[in-house]
Amino acid sequence: MFVQQLEPMADSLGLSALVATLPLLTVLILLGVVRMKAHHAGLIGLAVAALVAWLGYGMPAGQTLSAAAQGVLFGLFPIMWIVVNALWVYRMTVRTQHFDILRRSFGRLSDDPRIQALVIAFCFGALLEALAGFGAPVAICAVMLVALGFDPVRGAVVALVANTAPVAFGAMGTPVVTLAQVTGLPLDSVASVVGRQTPLLALVVPLVLVGLVDGRRGLRETWVPALACGAAFAVAQFAASNYLSVQLADIVAALAGAAALVALPHARRPATESVRVAVLTGARSEDLDETDPRREVLRAYAPYALIVAVFSIGQIPAVKDQLVKATRVFDWPFLDVAAPGGQPVSGNTFSLPLVATGGTLVLLAGLLTAAVLGVHARVAVREWAATVHELRFAILTVTSVLALAYVMNLSGQAATIGHFVAAAGAGLAFLSPVLGWFGVAVSGSDTSANALFGALQVTAAQQSGLSPELLAAANSSGGVLGKMISPQNLTIACAAVGLKGQEGDLLRKVLPWSLALLLVMCLIVVLQSTVVLGWMLP
Template identity: 60%
Template sequence: MFQPVLDPLGGSLGWSSLVAALPLVVFFVLLGVLRVQAWLSGMASLATAIVVAVAAYGMPVGQSLNSAALGALFGLFPIMWIVVNALWVYQMTVDTGHFEVLRRSFGKLSDDQRLQAVIVAFCFGALLEALAGFGAPVAISAVMLIALGFKPFKAAAVALVANTAPVAFGAMGTPVITLSELTGLPLEDVSSMVGRQTPMLAAVVPVLLVYMVDGRRGVRQTWWPALACGLAFAVAQFVTSNFLSVELTDVVAALVAVGVLVLVMRIRGSYTPLPAGALTDSASDDPDSSADGAGSAGSADGGAGAGARDTGNGTATQKPEGGGTDTAVEDSRGAAVKAYLPYAVIIIVFAVTKLPAVKTVLEEKGTILYNWPGLHVADPVSGKPAASTVFKFDWLPATGTMLLLSGVITALLLAVSPGVAARSYKRTLHQLRWAILTVATVLALAYVMNLSGQTSTIGHFIAGAGPALAFLSPVLGWLGVAVTGSDTSANALFGILQVTAAKNSGYAPELLAAANSSGGVLGKMLSPQNLAIAAAATGLGGREPELLRKVVGWSLALLLLMCVLVFLQSTSVLGWMLLS
């Protein structure tokens, strides 16, 4: 049994923390400064972590390699199992032309571009984040905004800023689920605490989007429907995450938000609509003086609507990659129903599987616990066997399996042929190949650092920040997502560190664990991966630095808001918001 020591270097927690942080420094420098590909940065950091584990912490070589293997497997299942199946459902709607019908239906909800930004980038983007995440919402939302008349640069910036509040519960709750699994905290507690932080962001983001699109005039004329949408999302996110379902949190919140927005827009006199064409003349601050990027929107790998052609007469003609015949889908009531059908199927499937009787059967019949062979590690403080050495293979009740089932049902209801469905799945795997490798590598890194004691060492050192710890904890998550591009990866890297620091400082572990995820969502718009996805999807390749300058102020301002919120939650001022 290997039991890590917190201060292996001469009994000094400070020097030990510096060495323990080397894998993270390597990762941040390679990816954030030298712009090395994420999977290569992860590989280098993993190698560094193994060297530190063996040389500094005395972890046996076999156990260090074994912990990396367990972490990589966790990255593949359940994490990427969720993402692959979620994106497969979306890809089928693209390949059959139903996505174009969905896009045009959004345009009909409002002819005011300021509120179109809220509908598409915030509401529909949140739904995409709930189902897939990992850059898909930014690419798809930006392309849809361009199709609605936005300039590429503004479309990309709006999509990046909108992709904030939903991120913590993205990909069917993957970041929160990962945080719970790695820290050992109950999923219900982690979900509830995150659901008491991120709604504060959701309430203001739609108003920020209106300001980005049309400045002060936009806020003055449309603040009420934008604020109503944000508040509706916030309330729904709080209620769902605390009392209903972790996986469906953003799905429910997105649907409630768009419903409230449409209702408010239908109320006469609730806001002053902007005439068509007025926005371009009076309030465009884009550095982009041409629409050259619009023609290439969707050409990026995995971009929304790749291969789709709008024939101009209300018909979407879609030619899937890899062969197949064109599929023309005319706008009609039936086509609109089919366009929304996949999301309805997902909601129904998850609602049914969350029924107590069904959930119990699925867990009993389809869950296997493995004590990972050859991996014997004790907690550095308690001396008890580390919980993360047990692999939970819940193949039947897994979120990814439910998404796969939803995809099969969707294919049947939309009469998608097995060949088209199979090609869509193959294309999805191809588009996600580097993301799969990156996530597996980052989770392997996290497991090595956690089980060798490196994370605990850093956590105990950070605990010395005292009263400032609560204020600074969101910054750690923000930094992690800004570099990795993933709230899931940031939670894997820093989740246990936050919990360890909380326990050693007298804070509620759920508070700082949730702060890591909630603060992390604000780093998403700055991550090199997300900037590259937004630029590529809108035809702005090479202009990532301009996009960064456009959104960095919003990221820092919202981060400050989150830091203040978490600090107040740690005091008597907002302490009542903590779990009882």
């Protein structure tokens, strides 16, 4: 049995914490300073974590490798299993041209560019984040806005800022699922707290978007639909994450926000010519005037309806119980780790949810989508393989980062850092979202930031007397605000709208909003750690 040590370096917590941060510093410096590709940085960081665990913490080499292997498996299943199948569904809609039909349908909902920004960047972007994540919403929504006549810079900025509130529950809840796994906290508890933080962002972001599109006039004339959209999104995200399903949180919220806009007469008023001339300064796509058969429009919306239906059925208690029966729980081979107190850690066992996982349910919805859209079985399989190939570097990045996180957690490195950080005391509540924000700003992924910092947030909370669920959730909720300034997302946005090499210009435009919203989130977490907003926590 390997027993974790908190102070393996000269019996000094400070020196041990400094050594324990080497894997994290390696990854962050390689990404943020050297600008190395994420999968290379992740692999090098993993190697450093393994060396620190073996040489610094005395973890046997075999157990170190076993811990890394467990992280790799979790990265593949269920994490990337969800992402691959979700992106596969999207690729089938593109192949059958039903995605273009959907884009034209959105364009016909309103001719007001401010409302179009809310429908496409905020609502549809949230739906794409729910299904795929990993930069897809920014690229797709930016392209759609430019096709409607938005200036490329404005379209990219709107898409980047909109990609905030849904990120924590993106890719079928992947970030919070990862957070629960690496911290050992119950998924429902973590998701419940995140669902009481990010909805508050959803109230603000739509107002920011109409301001970005049309300045003060946009706020003055469209604050009602913006607030209605944000409120509907916020309520639905809170309700779904707390009482329905983590995987459905963003899907339900996106549909609720869009429904609020469609139902509001104010949002359907034609835009004045002065607004359209001032905002739509780019070239408009010629195919927007095409009329699509009603049957094809319904088929374009079908994949998202099928996903909602499959996940909803999966939440029925009797069905859920049957799905859970396929889950396999077993002792992880070559791993026998005890906490400093001598009690075995939860990582000694591994749970493999073969059916009761978001990826398998999305796969089922994808098979139904292929049938509805008329995609031949051979073509569907080819698209699935192409999706895996497209995501090969993302798969390598996620698995290496999670392997790094597992090695740090099981060797005791994360616990050492957490005990050292706990010295910040009450200030932890303010700094916790900042740590998540920094992690996402560098890595471009809330999932990666949660894997890297989730466990040390929990350890620090336990040592300082704060709620572990609160600080773990704050890591994810603060992280979503770093996504708009991450090099990965900036590059994706520039490439999508033809602004290659202008990442710096976009960064200067979105950075103030990222910092302002981060400050709001920090204040929310601080107040939730006190009696002022403590009643919000479950």
